[in-house]
Amino acid sequence: MKTNGKRWLGTVLVAGLAALTAACGNTGNAANDAAGNAENVQTTAPSPESDAAATTPPADKGTLTVYLNDFDSIIAPLFEEATGYKMEVVVGNGAEIMSRVEAExxxxxxxxxxxxxxxxxHGLGASGQLLEDWTPSNAANLTDFAKGFLPEKQWYVPTGAHAAGVIVYNKNLVKATDAPQSWADFANEKYKDMIGMADPAIAAPAYPFVSWFFKEKAMDGGQAFFSSLMDNGMRVYPxxxxxxxxxxxxxxxxxxxxxxxAYAMKNANEPIEIIWPAEGAPASIRVAAIQKDTGNPNAAKAFVEFLLDPKTQQALIDQGDESYFQPSVNGVNAKADRAADAKLVxxxxxxxxxxxxxxKQWFADQSVK
Structure with a gap:
């Protein structure tokens, strides 16, 4: 109605000024200028149709493609059933996925x-490859622990956290009274040639594991710590x-x-025991991020919000392939047999x-010595 009102006002002004021009020829230029201004007001007013076009999100171009670690095969059917969007997953270990992202x-x-x-x-965000400054509608339900990992520019959101490493020992080979209780114990000579871990350059959770020690001890201290473990015969597996x-x-x-x-071994009745060290288990934070120029922004945002839904995280814990983790949202129960005092850092x-x-280069250099 405002637009029509402006059009009507312009007509009145033009008619009135035309009459003045006939009576006073010297005022013709001023009248034409005023009429022009009135006409400009009329033509620059936004129409309801243009407002709607500006606020309507662009349509998605096709099937949502998600790159993920080789876990949680249930996620695609759950998402498709819940939202109606089609989803394709590409799986691999951390090194494989990140190499593919770099190649593309x-x-x-x-x-x-x-x-x-x-x-x-986080590095992809810093290099300008991720959508930023978008907040999922349900992000307020994140736990205090998860909120601590939100980046300033909101490049990604945490969807859960698990121990990248807990202490596990074979009960047939090590007595409970002799088992290591802390990470520092790994350097004890009585454990020489007895310890193993995953390679941080290949296994996705292994880098978050070692990075905590390097951050706590500084670079030189981290190198000294892992050198002492390797000197004690620690083996690094892919x-x-x-x-x-x-x-x-x-x-x-x-x-x-x-x-x-670790819990899969225990549930399979392997003769192992799990120890959560008092200083904490270095955590691998699972995060979801959207590609900056995605052709499927609506499905991508819906997927991230789906991952933050308590029902989704509960389903992943109850039915998922990687079901032992600390949920990132309130209203979700972790596995009953997961240690109640589990501390993540x-x-x-x-x-x-x-x-x-x-x-990662430092670890690679150690393997060729």
């Missing part, structure tokens, strides 16, 4: 990343499942093992991202 840097094929690789994804096999076979008798793998994502290449 000029032409990304992914819409969303959902990985146990917060430092790496991935956590390789550590599981070595532990079950007696090739090693103690391990720093990702918690889902994590390095700052910005610091871990900035030092990721150097730390």
């Amino acid at each position: 840097k000029g032409n990304p094929h992914w819409d969303v990343l959902w990985l146990d690789a917060m430092p790496s994804i 991935k956590n499942p390789n550590v599981v096999k070595a532990l079950a076979a007696g090739e090693i008798s103690i391990a720093a093992l990702q918690e889902s793998n 994590a390095a700052d994502a910005s610091w871990a991202s900035e030092n990721e290449a150097a730390i």
Whole structure:
């Protein structure tokens, strides 16, 4: 109605000024200017149709593509059933997924990343590859622990956290009274040639594990700590499942093992015991991030909000492949057999991202000595 009113006002002004022009020829230029101004007011007023076009989100171009770690095969059917969006998943270990992302840097094929690789994804945000300054509608329900990992520019959101490493020992080979109780114990010579862990350059959770020690002890201190473990015969395996096999076979008798793998061994009646060290277990924070130029922004945002839904996280705990984790939202119950006093700690994502290449290179250099 305002637009029509402005059009009517312009007509009246033009008619009135025309009459004045006939009576007073010297005022013609002023009258024409005023009429022109009135006409400009009329033509620059926004129409309801243009307002609607400006606020309507663009339509998605196709199927949502999510790159994720090799876990949670139930997520695609759950999401499709809940939202109606179609979803394609591309799975791999942390190194495989990040290598693929780097190779596609000029032409990304992914819409969303959902990985146990917060430092790496933080680096993608810092390099301008992620959607920023968007807040999921249900982000207020994040736990206080999860909120502590939200980046300033909101490049990603935490969807859960798990221990990148807990202390696990083979009860047939190590007595409970002799088992290590802290990470510092790993350097004790009585555990020489008995310990194993996953490679931080390959296994997604392994870098968050080692980065906490490097952050706490500084770079030189972190190198000294892991050098002492390697001098004590610690073995580094490509991935956590390789550590599981070595532990079950007696090739090693103690391990720093990702918690889902540890509890899977225990539930399979393997002769192992799990220890949560009092100083905390370094955490791998699972995060979801949207590609900056995604062609499917509506489905991508819906997927991130879906991951923050308490019903989704409860389903992942009750039915998922990687079901042992600390949920990132309130109203979700962790596994009943997960340690009630489980303490997670994590390095700052910005610091871990900035030092990721150097730390991984240091470990790679140790393996060729």
